Amino acid sequence: MKLMIxxxxxxxxxxxxxxxxxxxxxxxxxxxxxxxxYAYFKINDCTxxxxxxxxxxxxxxxxxxxxxTVSKANGVELYNLGDLNGDGKDDIGAxxxxxxxxxxxxxxxxxxxxxxxxxxxxxxxxxxQWEADKFPIKKDPRKxxxxxxxxxxxxxxxxxxxxxxxxxx
Numbered sequence: 013m014k015l016m017i018x019x020x021x022x023x024x025x026x027x028x029x030x031x032x033x034x035x036x037x038x039x040x041x042x043x044x045x046x047x048x049x050y051a052y053f054k055i056n057d058c059t060x061x062x063x064x065x066x067x068x069x070x071x072x073x074x075x076x077x078x079x080x081t082v083s084k085a086n087g088v089e090l091y092n093l094g095d096l097n098g099d100g101k102d103d104i105g106a107x108x109x110x111x112x113x114x115x116x117x118x119x120x121x122x123x124x125x126x127x128x129x130x131x132x133x134x135x136x137x138x139x140x141q142w143e144a145d146k147f148p149i150k151k152d153p154r155k156x157x158x159x160x161x162x163x164x165x166x167x168x169x170x171x172x173x174x175x176x177x178x179x180x181x
Contacts, residue, residue: 040092040102042077042123049074051090051104058086062111070106070121070128080128082106082119096131096151096159097122097180103131105149114139115164118148131159131180138164141173152177 037052050073058066068085082088091105099122106119117134135148141164152158155177162175 038090038092042102044101049077053088055087062086078127086110120149132178135161136163138171140171146173157181
């Protein structure tokens with residue numbers, strides 16, 4: 013029994029350690045120069061109950077790349093989405109963390125010449141979508157310049173997971 017408890021604690025600790033690393037930042041070529049940069053975040057003015065400004069700022073290891081802010085987020089899970097729009101730069105996904113709901117927007121940002129801007133409108137997601145392993149965005153393999161957006165929508169008194177192809181650029 014002691015051995016089993018020790019094994020569970022050891023495995024659980026390694027899982028938590030891996031999750032924390034993933035939540036803190038991601039590597040990618042965010043400026044298209046062929047060198048990997050590290051994107052990470054810091055939370056500003058937010059309590060555990062989500063009181064305060066609750067802004068999460070995304071920073072980069074290369075200080076030439078401008079930071080940007082995700083509002084109403086008590087942290088984010090960052091994703092390197094690859095180059096969704098064909099501009100030679102990796103795009104960033106930010107799944108917002110909040111205190112009260114299973115509904116959360118997934119933001120997709122692309123680095124323009126002057127600043128980070130949304131590539132698509134925020135994608136509405138629900139826990140059930142994530143549990144079903146339905147990621148919010150990917151390149152559309154059938155249509156150049158398009159992405160497939162998968163979102164959660166409230167329809168007919170239930171949560172529906174809906175996908176559609178959308179043009180980007």
